[in-house]
Amino acid sequence: MTQATTPAAKAAEAFERLHGRAPEGVWSAPGRVNLIGEHTDYNDGYVLPFALPHRIAVAASPRADGVMTVSTMGDDGGLQEADPVVVADLVPGTVKGWAAYPSGVAWALREQGIAVTAGADLVIAGDVPAGAGLSSSHALECAVALALLGLAGVDAERPDIARWVQRSENDFVGAPTGILDQTASLCCVEAHALFYDVRSGKPEQVAFDAAASGLEVLVIDTRASHALVDGGYGARRAGCERAAEILGVPALRDVDIAELDQTLVRLPEDLRPLVRHVVTENDRVLRTVDLLRKGRLAEVGPLLSGSHASLRDDYRVSCLELDVAVDSAMAAGALGARMVGGGFGGSAIALVPVERHDEVERSVLAGFASRSLTRPRLFTAVPSAGAGRDR
Numbered sequence: 001m002t003q004a005t006t007p008a009a010k011a012a013e014a015f016e017r018l019h020g021r022a023p024e025g026v027w028s029a030p031g032r033v034n035l036i037g038e039h040t041d042y043n044d045g046y047v048l049p050f051a052l053p054h055r056i057a058v059a060a061s062p063r064a065d066g067v068m069t070v071s072t073m074g075d076d077g078g079l080q081e082a083d084p085v086v087v088a089d090l091v092p093g094t095v096k097g098w099a100a101y102p103s104g105v106a107w108a109l110r111e112q113g114i115a116v117t118a119g120a121d122l123v124i125a126g127d128v129p130a131g132a133g134l135s136s137s138h139a140l141e142c143a144v145a146l147a148l149l150g151l152a153g154v155d156a157e158r159p160d161i162a163r164w165v166q167r168s169e170n171d172f173v174g175a176p177t178g179i180l181d182q183t184a185s186l187c188c189v190e191a192h193a194l195f196y197d198v199r200s201g202k203p204e205q206v207a208f209d210a211a212a213s214g215l216e217v218l219v220i221d222t223r224a225s226h227a228l229v230d231g232g233y234g235a236r237r238a239g240c241e242r243a244a245e246i247l248g249v250p251a252l253r254d255v256d257i258a259e260l261d262q263t264l265v266r267l268p269e270d271l272r273p274l275v276r277h278v279v280t281e282n283d284r285v286l287r288t289v290d291l292l293r294k295g296r297l298a299e300v301g302p303l304l305s306g307s308h309a310s311l312r313d314d315y316r317v318s319c320l321e322l323d324v325a326v327d328s329a330m331a332a333g334a335l336g337a338r339m340v341g342g343g344f345g346g347s348a349i350a351l352v353p354v355e356r357h358d359e360v361e362r363s364v365l366a367g368f369a370s371r372s373l374t375r376p377r378l379f380t381a382v383p384s385a386g387a388g389r390d391r
């Protein structure tokens with residue numbers, strides 16, 4: 001037998017090994033990086049992610065007894081089996097650990113009135129680095145959502161599926177995240193970044209070909225852990241909601257950047273930096289999209305670095321490893337660099353002229369080594385396809 005290489009092939013092969021028959025189908029969904037637009041999604045603002053080539057695949061077949069079984073493949077190829085669940089009985093708070101993600105999706109779809117209660121067998125395999133802030137858990141949830149919808153024969157709009165997945169994450173898993181990651185995984189297309197206005201809910205594809213400009217997006221996985229279920233993310237989200245309430249606007253998206261200074265003085269001091277970040281970050285997204293449309297990618301660099309400074313100093317979600325990644329990439333000739341995702345660890349990106357790749361990589365590795373930090377993992381990110389059916 002030839003060695004399965006893609007996550008989809010691995011999941012299918014593992015399914016057959018475990019269940020003694022081929023799966024009815026295989027669906028997969030990618031991880032993402034967000035080029036810019038951080039902590040704007042739950043403020044009704046703008047984001048600009050693209051999909052990674054790394055994916056999580058789900059091989060699936062229907063059952064008739066109401067039970068959902070889920071197995072996931074580890075790095076060594078071994079399968080870890082979660083306790084089977086009865087889909088009709090799923091209640092938030094009852095499933096713990098990684099199994100909460102697939103169970104939460106089944107719960108959210110059931111709550112939506114979609115026919116998932118007959119149950120299913122799912123086998124998962126993937127290559128999105130876990131805990132790296134590259135949305136491996138959202139890729140898993142999105143792939144499970146497509147698989148369960150596929151088995152149920154339901155065709156739904158991608159932004160709707162993203163909302164159901166968000167509900168599973170917020171209300172079943174208990175992580176108060178926004179909608180950036182699910183939308184990226186479900187709606188991105190190859191060679192494009194996704195300009196998403198969360199308020200309008202309309203995905204717009206913007207051509208993004210760094211190589212054509214002699215550039216690349218280097219991902220630096222700091223390997224510092226990040227956990228969105230912890231309080232830091234929720235506290236900032238609550239701060240933004242409180243600020244919007246005091247200002248009498250539906251969301252911070254509605255604060256006009258031209259009136260930012262006058263607006264900030266109406267707020268308690270602790271909320272001002274949060275608002276300044278969200279308002280200036282939305283503006284940086286719009287300026288980035290404008291530059292991309294004009295083919296002026298190199299000029300995006302200072303916007304990325306501005307985003308990082310704002311996340312570090314105003315929003316205060318960076319950490320030593322992310323700052324070292326950004327500073328050492330910049331010192332070696334990156335045009336711009338920033339942390340991506342929720343923060344407190346995870347990954348950074350750097351916009352790098354291709355001919356500076358080796359120097360930037362050396363500088364980042366040396367920066368980490370000189371501070372005795374765990375060696376980071378670096379790779380070049382190419383905008384890849386969104387979620388879909390593989391077979």
Ligand code: GLA
Pocket residue numbers: 037038039040041042177178179180181228341342343
């Ligand atoms: C995490 C969340 C997203 C978004 C980002 C910050 O990735 O899952 O919804 O809020 O943080 O931009």
